[in-house]
Amino acid sequence: MENLFIEWLSIDGLILFAIGILASIVGVMFGAAGFVLLPSLLLVGIPIHATVAINKFATGISSFSTVIVLTLKKRVQLKKMIPFMLIAAIGGISGAFLATRLAEHTMNIVACIVLIVMFFFLIKSKKKEVINEQPDIEKKTNLIAPFFISIYDGGLGTGSALLNITYFLKKQVSYVMAAEMTRFLMFASCTTAFLFYLFYGIVNWGVAVPVAVGSIVGSHIGLKIIPYLKGKWVEILLPIIFFLLIIQVISDLLF
Incomplete structure (x- = not known):
């Protein structure tokens, strides 16, 4: 335990803490925490499945706080x-x-297909004027899409929050409310996925804790920023974030 404390308080621990903050801000605002977190952890040599487990832990903890x-x-x-x-x-x-039960290459192919489909769905759909801060979600939505998005989130998760936000937006929910509702789904899917990875024995606590603490801080910063996002900014930024995620996944497949 003493060694873990030393690891958490080291320069590497502070870097992981900063990565958690940045990833969570991006995650809350645009649903793309994986765009920052996954490549950052892979860059420092964390295996793909352990990286996903850490991502689930950090996102689950930060989502719970929000x-x-x-x-x-x-x-x-x-x-x-x-x-x-x-x-x-x-x-x-x-x-x-x-x-x-899947290889890293197969996981990246699945991620690429899902993101490309959602990207074209997003840019093809016309924005509807809605802004309902307390929508009747039982009438507007169903559980099928969130279920499949959560399966994807538990297995890889790159852009899964963005998929949830996009789903709620298409159900005529305001952007702020869509982002807030997504935090509830992310908490549930990330928590159960992480518990499975923990049981499977692939969690690195030396990395998971500083990233999670940073994610908690970042999630609350993100919630403070969201109300200042204008509708036109969201229309422009969401496709860009999707496109960058697709580029990231394709680069993982090719290199």
Whole structure:
């Protein structure tokens, strides 16, 4: 345990803490924490499955902290989110199970296909004027898409929050509310996926803890920034984030 404390307080630990902050800010605002976190951890030599496990731990912890805040402030009604969280939890652990049986190359191919399909869906769809801060999500949405997104999140997760945000946007939910509701789904899917990876024995606590602490800080910074994002910025930035994620996944496949 003493060695872990030394590792957490080292320069490497501070770098991981900073990576967690940046990844979580990007994750809350645009649903693309993996764009920062996964390549950063792979760059320092963490294996792909261990990287995914750390990502699930960090995102699950940071999502939980924002879920508490959003629930206490009554920004999102917990009762209405429970069915989504249950289905996301099942999807998350299912995805983790599948990931431990797939090679890294196969995982990247799946990620690439999903992101490309969603990218064209996003740029083809016309934006509808809605801004409903307390939508009746039971009538507007179903559980099928969140379930499959959660399977993907548990197995790899690159851009999974962005997929959830895009799904809610297409159901005529405001961007702020879509991002907030996504935190509930991410908490559920990431938590069950991480528990599976923990049981599987591929969690590196020396890396996971500083990244998670940074993610908690970053998630609250991201929530403060979201209300200042203008609609036109979102329309421009979301396709760009999607495109960058696709480039990242394709580069992982080719190099």
